[in-house]
Amino acid sequence: MTIQTAAKQLTRTTKYKLNNGNWIPAAGFGVYLLEPENCYQLVYEALLQGYRHIDTAMGYGNQKDAARAVADFVQKTDGVSREDIWFTTKISNASQGYDEAKLAVQKIADDVKEYIGYVDLILIHSPLTSKKKRVGTWKALQEYVLDPNNSTLVVHSIGVSNFGEHHIEELLHSDGVTIKPVINQIELHPWLPKLKLREYLTKQNIVIEAYSPLTQGVKLDDPELLALEKKFNVSKIEILAKWAYLQGFVVLLKTANKSRVKQNFEILPPGKESKDALDEGGNLGKIDLDLDLLDALDKLNTGEVFCWNNTDPTENRDEPE
Numbered sequence: 175m176t177i178q179t180a181a182k183q184l185t186r187t188t189k190y191k192l193n194n195g196n197w198i199p200a201a202g203f204g205v206y207l208l209e210p211e212n213c214y215q216l217v218y219e220a221l222l223q224g225y226r227h228i229d230t231a232m233g234y235g236n237q238k239d240a241a242r243a244v245a246d247f248v249q250k251t252d253g254v255s256r257e258d259i260w261f262t263t264k265i266s267n268a269s270q271g272y273d274e275a276k277l278a279v280q281k282i283a284d285d286v287k288e289y290i291g292y293v294d295l296i297l298i299h300s301p302l303t304s305k306k307k308r309v310g311t312w313k314a315l316q317e318y319v320l321d322p323n324n325s326t327l328v329v330h331s332i333g334v335s336n337f338g339e340h341h342i343e344e345l346l347h348s349d350g351v352t353i354k355p356v357i358n359q360i361e362l363h364p365w366l367p368k369l370k371l372r373e374y375l376t377k378q379n380i381v382i383e384a385y386s387p388l389t390q391g392v393k394l395d396d397p398e399l400l401a402l403e404k405k406f407n408v409s410k411i412e413i414l415a416k417w418a419y420l421q422g423f424v425v426l427l428k429t430a431n432k433s434r435v436k437q438n439f440e441i442l443p444p445g446k447e448s449k450d451a452l453d454e455g456g457n458l459g460k461i462d463l464d465l466d467l468l469d470a471l472d473k474l475n476t477g478e479v480f481c482w483n484n485t486d487p488t489e490n491r492d493e494p495e
């Protein structure tokens with residue numbers, strides 16, 4: 175019997191092209207809830223293991239430590255430069271609005287500029303404010319991208335997080351908006367595949383970035399997942415991570431456990447820089463999952479949300495003013 179698999183050529187160094195021409199590494203390391211010193215250690219470890227993409231936020235209280243780890247790693251590692259590493263941070267809800275966002279970018283600069291010089295991506299963390307604040311924030315962010323020589327902070331790309339189609343449409347149709355978000359970072363896993371929003375984002379050429387692909391750990395002992403792990407002889411972490419990679423997402427994995435950093439990164443095959451990267455036919459590594467396993471994962475869709483108080487922010491509508 176031949177086993178039917180869905181496969182995708184994807185390695186530890188795969189990057190996706192954004193709608194502004196920049197390239198983002200598909201594998202990202204997230205640092206939510208990591209205390210500052212721990213964040214420094216884990217980001218350093220992530221970079222050592224080969225991650226080239228770090229995801230933090232103003233609200234995580236550790237963007238400075240994440241940036242310091244990037245700087246130290248670059249300084250101590252031959253052949254790696256700042257430009258090889260992607261650094262994302264996010265504007266907190268409390269800092270939304272045109273004036274507030276400008277102060278927030280100054281705060282980001284105060285935290286990270288001395289270490290990493292510029293930021294690859296700033297996201298609006300969520301749409302849970304108001305139209306005025308979302309659009310005001312976006313207009314402020316646009317100014318930094320449009321003025322790459324500004325003295326506050328060089329920002330290469332801007333995007334959104336937790337935005338639904340209606341939030342993005344609102345932005346795209348607002349006066350003064352000239353830049354399209356490059357990315358929408360949203361919660362995605364087999365229990366919450368968000369097919370309709372993904373179809374819209376793909377049509378708009380907005381890259382989809384998956385957060386909480388391991389369900390923040392909540393579903394790791396789910397009997398259905400454990401049964402699949404046993405039946406297909408693939409670890410549950412590999413199942414969930416590969417599912418996300420096979421959908422074509424940029425994938426953010428987080429662990430506070432140093433040994434798991436390597437384990438999680440090595441789910442992907444080595445990139446072309448590695449001497450082990452090519453198979454006998456000279457082909458780069460692929461990831462795959464059994465088609466029957468993917469079918470079973472499709473059936474897990476319950477719409478369960480694990481972040482943001484278990485309420486999907488992409489579905490949020492503003493209260494009438």
Ligand SMILES: NC(=O)C1=CN([C@@H]2O[C@H](COP(=O)(O)OP(=O)(O)OC[C@H]3O[C@@H](n4cnc5c(N)ncnc54)[C@H](OP(=O)(O)O)[C@@H]3O)[C@@H](O)[C@H]2O)C=CC1
Pocket residue numbers: 203204205206207229230299335336359360384385386387388389390391394411426427428429430431434437438481
């Ligand atoms: N924009 C937004 O609103 C949001 C963004 N994010 C971003 O996405 C990142 C990832 O999402 P996050 O919600 O943190 O959760 P994940 O889905 O990555 O899950 C993290 C959990 O999985 C556990 N885990 C990780 N690896 C393993 C492993 N190999 N074996 C067993 N358990 C494991 C971790 O435990 P342990 O630490 O003990 O290993 C932790 O409990 C965040 O850090 C953040 O950067 C996340 C949520 C919202």
Ligand SMILES: O=C1Nc2ccccc2C1=O
Pocket residue numbers: 206231481482483
């Ligand atoms: O990383 C995050 N985890 C979260 C959980 C709840 C609300 C926001 C977030 C994040 O940004």
